[in-house]
Amino acid sequence: MTDSSPLPVVVSGIQPSGTLHLGNYFGALRQNIALANDESRREEAFLFIVDYHALTTLRDAEALRRYTMDVALDYLALGLDPEKASLFVQSDVPQLSELTWIFLCLTPTSLLEKGVAYKDKVAQGLGANGGLLTYPILQAADILAYTSPGRGLLVPVGADQKQNLEISRDTASRFNQTFLEDAPLFPLPEPFILDEVSVIPGTDGRKMSKSYGNTIGIFDQGKALKKTVMSIVSDSTPLEDAKDPDADNTFALIRLLANDDEREEIAASYRAGGYGYGHAKKELIRLIDRQFGEARERRRELAEHPDRVRAILEDGAAAARARASEVMAEVRDAVGFLNPRGRSGQSAPTHLLNW
Incomplete structure (x- = not known):
């Protein structure tokens, strides 16, 4: 009905x-x-x-x-x-x-x-x-x-x-x-x-907020984006050890941007070991670029008019x-x-x- x-x-x-x-x-x-x-x-x-x-x-x-x-x-x-x-x-x-x-x-x-x-x-x-x-x-x-x-x-x-x-x-x-x-x-x-x-967690694990200074800008890109993402707080688990994706701030953001297959594959890499937080952060940068790349171009064009x-x-x-x-x-x-x-x-x- x-x-x-x-x-x-x-x-x-x-x-x-x-x-x-x-x-x-x-x-x-x-x-x-x-x-x-x-x-x-x-x-x-x-x-x-x-x-x-x-x-x-x-x-x-x-x-x-x-x-x-x-x-x-x-x-x-x-x-x-x-x-x-x-x-x-x-x-x-x-x-x-x-x-x-x-x-x-x-x-x-x-x-x-x-x-x-x-x-x-x-x-x-x-x-x-x-x-x-x-x-x-x-x-x-x-x-x-x-x-x-x-x-x-x-x-x-x-x-x-x-x-x-x-x-x-x-x-x-x-x-x-x-x-x-x-x-x-x-x-x-x-x-x-x-x-x-x-x-949504910020770079320090608290709620992402301008007042905390822990944000990742929607239209950040290039060196500025890399610097911010690489500053995300993570624990000291060695590269070779297994990790819990659900306890990691970087994966919490990856979860929002990745499709189902990507999410499962990245989570499996965390649990298998040999996958460091640096790897995850590079993947997060790639996903942010994919999500907002076209919007960046539209914004540049709009800003000119x-x-x-x-x-x-x-x-x-x-x-x-x-x-x-x-x-x-x-x-x-x-x-x-x-x-x-x-x-x-x-x-x-x-x-x-x-x-």
């Missing part, structure tokens, strides 16, 4: 805080692109670069512009079809700021203080600013601003990130119960995972603003604003600013 339920809207954001790495690819980018390009599995797809979020830690204007463009280049080079999905920059959708404020007015302060990222910063003795404190509510606005009547919201996430949606679900429920209990506006967003990928990339982002932002404006008209009406349609994307009249 064919499922006749309405197809969902897909939403996903990624922060432009540095060079994207294999953890980003296998944890998010790959599945975002696959789902966004497959029109049989969703109604619409909104993929965005969350530069507002980046401001919680980044204080370099040129770096933010560069990182934002880099994420757009990466998405397009890796195969995202801008004719099938809206790719845009978060700060080009001003409705998000208004929706965030409305959500914040419904959010208990105690809930914000329990935020994982905020608590981690405080525990580390680092400056936790107001943006970091309210980060989860802006994230909720990111997700819920593109609601479509009668359709669910799917948020592609890595297998270890399902809990990140809980505050968004709580926020949607709180708004519905407060203002629209009889006819809820916001569906509860659901995580959507195409592949159950475990935590930045105006084309900006045009794609502008088109995506226009589609996002149109949807967010429809949602905000419903929100403004529900909370009791005098003008439900508002003045989306425009400044308020100066005579209304005398407060």
Whole structure:
């Protein structure tokens, strides 16, 4: 029997805080692109670069512009079809700021203080600013601003990130119960995972993360790639001895890139002995080159035509603003604003600013 339920809207954001790495690819980018390009599995797809979020830690204007463009280049080079999905920059959708404020007015302060990222910063003795404190509510606005009547919201996430949606679900429920209990506006967003990928190890064995400085860039190549891969931490088992592939950081990455036959052959070589970690690292380099070689060429070509990339982002932002404006008209009406349609994307009249 064919499922006749309405197809969902897909939403996903990624922060432009540095060079994207294999953890980003296998944890998010790959599945975002696959789902966004497959029109049989969703109604619409909104993929965005969350530069507002980046401001919680980044204080370099040129770096933010560069990182934002880099994420757009990466998405397009890796195969995202801008004719099938809206790719845009978060700060080009001003409705998000208004929706965030409305959500914040419904959010208990105690809930914000329990935020994982905020608590981690405080525990580390680092400056936790107001943006970091309210980060989860802006994230909720990111997700819920593109609601479509009668359709669910799917948020592609890595297998270890399902809990990140809980505050968004709580926020949607709180708004519905407060203002629209009889006819809820916001569906509860659901995580959507195409592949159950475990935590991607970095070069030091911890979760691959820019904050740990243990990443392998998606578009690293040549000497830079070799240097990084050869630095992957391994144990001191002699070359001639048998090794356990499942206990090795290099093989954990090989597993993601190799096909079934290659994976079994390499694992057998580990167990047979006479196969060193250096051999495995060279194989990993080969697999990375194979996986991303064509994308590297596309990225080089795109980087030579930045105006084309900006045009794609502008088109995506226009589609996002149109949807967010429809949602905000419903929100403004529900909370009791005098003008439900508002003045989306425009400044308020100066005579209304005398407060």
